[in-house]
Amino acid sequence: MEYKDYYKTLGVDRSASADDIKKAFRKLAMKYHPDRNKGNKEAEEKFKDVNEAYEVLSDPQKRARYDQLGASYSDWQARGGNTGNFNWNDWATAGRGAQVDMGDLNDLFGGGFSDFFSTIFGGMPVGGRRQTTRTSPRQSYQQKVAITLDEAYRGTTRMFQVENRRIEVKIPAGAKTGTKVRVAGGGPGGNSDLYLVVELLPDPRFSIDGQDLSTEVKIDLFTAVLGGSVNVATLSGNVTLTIPAGTQPGQMIRLAGKGLPDVRHPDQYGNLYVRIKVELPKNLTAKQRELFEKIRNN
Template sequence: MDYKDYYQILGIDENASKDEIKKAYRKLAMQYHPDRNPGDAQAEERFKEINEAYQVLSDDDKRSHYDRLGSAYSNWQQTGGRGGFDWDRWNYGQPGQGGQPGGMRVEFDGDLGSLFGGAGGFSDFFSQIFGGMGGSSGLEELLRGQGRTQATQPRQYTSEMVIGLLEAYQGSTRQVRIGERTFDVKIPKGAKTGTKLRLSGAGPTGRDGKPADVYLKIKVSPHPGFDRQGDNLHTEIYLDIISAVLGGKVTVPTLTGSVTLSIPPGTQPGQTFRLKGKGMPKLRTPDHYGDLYVTVQVEIPKNLSDRQRELYEQLAKLT
């Protein structure tokens, strides 16, 4: 994978703040959005690059690695971040010992595509842990070595599953293979960071002869175009000064496609409009939706032709 200068792609300085990164992204994303450039393959490719750059630079950890590794970042990405399984990220805790009560925590960061059904992905990850140890003996041996195993203590295994905002909006069903068994995992519409999905009896068998449960703890990754606040979504659009003054119609992207928003004359910078029912589905009542709040930013022209300047000067004399 070739090195990509994400700062250059977004047109920002390497010391840019998070707000500057977000502002640059949103402006470019609106400009190159496929809905605004139907059939334009170059615009679509540019849009993908812009999203890729934002996904890295908006995440503190990814940005830190990118800044430190430079051209080696792509290779680091392809190897899964640390070049293999990181035992330091395992945490087995007992009540009163400062860990996860009665369970083992497995941290696994990545997108949904890498978690499920792919080589080196989620199914292989669990197969290596659960399927290749001769039952649970190898795992128990590891825990005994830490001096933290108690036969009577209930066990649970938790993995953090990172999904995108669109996946959380639509919901889906995924197949997960753990050892020799396959489980259907339903990601509910409206899933939030912290939502837990339980796979009953999917873990290794303990000394009591009962298999442990596996919990998939959802983390919804930030979306470059929308800020999620509960069941509501927030986004920004950029208007030229003429549209802000005279009003008009603009295209607003949503998670289900674009909609048209009527802008009244005299719209002010920072003014917010509500699109009812265009937010996230509610987790417990998925037929009900939150709202989408659209904040307007007005672009002031920087480079004027002589004729444009003349017209603005004439306008100034009338006000």
């Protein structure tokens, strides 16, 4: 079994903060997301590796255990060790407390968790703490699931294989980072619940603030001065935005109802704010310069 360098997978230092790790995960998850790489097996494997690394490094308990292992492994390598004789048994979770069948969990969470993960973290709950109550022995498990902005706008589904069951989980429109979707009886054995915790991936077209979105469009000087129209991309398709005469650089124009839906009230939408960027002409002809001089002098 080979040691997996989760920090290298995410491209962060070992001293990286939780925010640094989250930013790196979001960037890579967006890059390798299956919806953006249809039929690309290499991207699919990269996506699994990124999710596995984030599963460990985003959890303080798992990260601490992984860092301890890393220090021991590095010290062992420095003494001339090789991957064939490192004593993984010292780090295996088998037989330590309440255990989880990692075979079931690998199926449950889309497959792809490595032997390394199963050996080192097989006895730890996936995606956060295992939750129990005094009144009920029922357990629940959390698992992060990354979705795109388009999926958040329309809603989406994820398929999971749990033992001999296939479960289709609906993620509602309006879900955003932190939204939890409960699947009653969705955990291993059917006697535990699964909570999917949504991670909304960044989108290069829009900034996200709750249900509101913002974007930027470029117009030329003449449109800014005289008025006109410009096409603006929204999550529901392109729309024509009217530009009033005298529009200023940086001015924000609101498109009502063109943001994200409210997850609790899916018929209510946020707004899209369009920031205007005025592009000034750079290379004027002599005739154009003459006309601008006339306007300035008048």
